[in-house]
Amino acid sequence: MTEGLHLDRVRIFEGARPLLEIDARVPPGEVLSVMGPSGSGKSTLLSHLMGDLAPGFRAHGELTLEGQDLSGLPPEARRLGLLYQDPLLFPHLSVAENLAFGLRPGGDRTERRNRVEAALADVSLEGYGPRDPATLSGGQAARVALMRTLLSEPRALLLDEPFSKLDQGLRDQTRRLVFDRARAARIPVVLVTHDRADVVAAGGPLIEL
Template identity: 60%
Template sequence: MAQAGLHFDHVSIALGSTVLVALDCRLAPGEVLTVMGPSGSGKSTLLAFVGGFLDRAFTARGRVFVGDDEITNLPAEERHAGILFQDPLLFPHMSVAGNLVFAIPERISGRAERRDRAEQALEGVGLAGMGDRDPDTLSGGQKARVALARVLLSEPRTLLLDEPFSKLDADLRRQMRELVFAKARDSGLPTLLVTHDEADAEAAGGTVVRIGS
């Protein structure tokens, strides 16, 4: 299936009378838009709006499209937005493979097929053969890779990145930036990154929007 772009149609988000974010732009498949600003400036609020979990304290206007499909008023689970947070948020009671299988769409049936897809996803992030591991035995960098593989297995139509590199050390940050942005490009996923780190924006390429300055 051909991937679609992401369109922000005169989007604005306000808290009371203060407009935090105003955005009107289009992202091609595989392109990254970086929104930068200090803590509390509204970066994550924009992600919440796109993902479908914006706090009711905020007022949002405008529309969001993925391809020709407007997602502005859809429930979060129908938006097919893959989200990576600062923490990997792996399920501790499941194996690594269990975490991945959980994300595979239900239409893909058959235990063997689902397990095979999970193993392929692990290989794709450099963790071949680690499906039976307990997530607690993984390093921080390995957990981040599993979280990325899980998001990609869910077959998202867009990728939302909420400072996912911020808790990694410098070398791991560089590795994960390269991996995440390469996967986004290869998968044709329009990607929204929010960060306060200039190195993230530089690695992402594409347009940078600065808010709250």
């Protein structure tokens, strides 16, 4: 089976010290959750998937996405979306310009504007395009960050504790939004978290480091 994201006998070392070993399949639309204490290698695993493993670390094993070997590909060629704890919206761009940044270069200007407006409507932020990102609430900023990532048409989605700074009500709402969108787009997801409630909401397999 070539669909989805495959991590085959992936081992990561920090110097000579073994850090983690993982073997997993993530089908389209499914969420693989990874939990573990600080220093267990969760974020390092995401860095390896992205193709920007820090100096001092090395990895063995195979990474394939939709049957394509990711080894040796630069990060931009892997087409993976990444959401962090903070939305990381560009402060010098409007909300609409932040979203447009996720679109591939080129194309008709009207079509690009329509896609941005549709993305805002999809997360109940109609009319927010001209706004300064600094005026958004935490939940609104998280929704814009998610849609910017999805507009880039990622082949897989990596989540580095993106719900941890939201209050409980927003956390539940944003979880549902992220996981529902990933399922609808049939995107495999790898979630790194400290929160077991994230794992329950994700509904997929769990690996504990």
